[in-house]
Amino acid sequence: MKPILLIGWKDLQVTFRDRAALLFMLLAPFLLTLGLALVSGQFSEAGRIEQIPVAIANQDDGQLGQALVKLFQDSTLADLVSPTVVADPEAARRLVDQDQAAAAVIVPAGFTASIVPDDGAAPPAETVAITLVTNPARPIGAGIVRAIVEEYLSRVETGRVGGEVIVRQLVETGRLMPQHIRAAAPAIGSRAVVAAVAEPALRLRAATAASGPADFNPMAVMAPGMALLFLMFTVANGGRSLLAERAQGTLPRLLVAPVTAGQVLVGKLLGTYLAGVAQMLILVVGSALLFGLRWGDPLGVLVLILAAVFAALGWGMLLTALARTPGQVTVGGAALMLIFGLLGGSFVQFGLMPGWWQALSHLTPNAWGLDGFTVLSLGGTLADLGRPLLGLVVMGLALGAVSLLLFSRRSPEKQL
């Protein structure tokens, strides 16, 4: 184990002393993120996003469910969203799965009654929750829908609290006798809640626009995209260093030291892995400090980084196993970086691409990584990262196995 750690640490040292590598690993992602954000107009993104498709399944027969549907159908939101009311939750989910909707809003039966009980009914023990199903391929659209729903729920809560305050004041001023509270309170509360959610949508739109940049800052998508793009550079650079050890004569020297060839290989991989993790962490912390980006649940971000670097390392290993010279890895790595960047959503949103493109994109760690970072930026936690984490780990394992097979088939003479 010790030789592996020694080789890994030595490689990390060498990598972080290479100024050209640092330029690509750290400076370039920052500059590109900043540049793309400026070019695309980071805070005018909402103006460019139009007709976000939303599926709504309203199973609530009360006023609040209807009010939410009306809110999405309101003319003031007509430019921003394009709602489709469907009969049942499954139909709504299907639209998201088929990428025909950025999100599905499912209002379950009893939603209104759980907030504003019918006359004479007992207050509910627990509020019935609205379900929001988001489409990871349309992170910004899904985020805006979430913001609208959250704003709506905030109004519901405001109305409910307002109703309670009204009832209390009526009792305190003697205009409502305590014995009449049970009969009158539901009606008062209901009116207050309905009035709150029925306020002019213009105000809601303004609220969405104001909260949009904070929640869906396009840099929050671009920064992980750029970080994942240049992660491919780092893993290719690591592969190049393995072949460079051969070219500079240090690989034969390592192989006559009292270590096995396997320890040397794992040590080299560890060095590249550590460099990739360090790069991603520096970019995450740096962008949070410099651009105020919120990446989401820190534990989720850390685990996602570990998995993304693992998957990217698999591609780096494969590239190294197929190449014969450091130059081939450099050229191949640059090509892979750009292709994966384009395919994996580092430059272009998945949502704008055709279905086959989106399917193909998940051959890249970039796409899985972006899926995960989107989940986290939309408020998800480590528990919500199952799919992207699984995708990344399986990719890393599969590519690693193929690469090791290719390495093992090389004769000792060819390894030197």
Add this chain to the structure above:
Amino acid sequence: MTPMIAVHQLVKRYNGVAAVKGISFDVKEGEIFSLLGPNGAGKTTTISVLSTLLPPSEGDAAIAGYSVARQPMAVRRLIGVVPQELALYEDLSARENLLFWGRMYGLSGRDLHRRVEEVLALVGLAERSRDRVKTYSGGMKRRLNIGVGLLHRPRVLFLDEPTVGIDPQSRRAILDSVKALNAEGMTILYTTHYMEEAQELSHRVGIMDHGELIALGTQAELTRQVGQCETLLLHIGEAEDPQALAQALQSLPGVQQATATDHQVAVITADAAQVLAPVVARAEQRGIKIHSVDIQEPNLEAVFLHLTGRGLRDR
């Protein structure tokens, strides 16, 4: 007594082509043994097999009784290797290189740091030890390359052409270091194509050519093979044809062998003084001007010339 290095019928093939063709020799503990031969003779391949870098195709070799084929890890703990090509991390300093390699060989703590200081002093890099290797001259890199090989106090040190391409001062420092290490009891296998280095350093010499060990013994034993012959080394102009002169001299009485090298013709003879005048006259007859003549006592170059008909530095 078990030899420190025992090589038995060693064969190494690359893609079916034999680079080493069944060589056998022993090296005693505390001995400096040189493998002398031109480029491509199989010296580096031999060291690669002995240091466990490459597996033998046939035969075997043992270091202190451990087989290089079957017990490579045991062998690696005993040996140090100074490869022909520089094998250093140029973005690290000399000290960092030595610390890394020392740890790879299991050194740690005070022992490691003390040893690093000793080696830095030995190779004359103590003052530049914190500078990155990429800022060093070729000679400094060569010396550090050697320092890495002997850092862990190996019982056997393989030095593969350690003086190629360096200045005379660095070469002298390296040769002196090799002698000092041997005086401490280290067994050394040294490869070179410089006859002078083999003569200066070695207790015994093995001469290799085309993958075969064509001669083996002490210097005296080897030179005895060419008898009491001397070598006349004729230096001619760049425009002259050394092949034509060698052919012309071959038929002269008293000339045992005449061989052309770069702008030189080497004439092996029993009595250099006696053949000198006819040699010069024959050259004049052919219109070839001799610039200068050296008369050499029997040496390893003459032995190689005698055995192969070629000079050590011929291609």
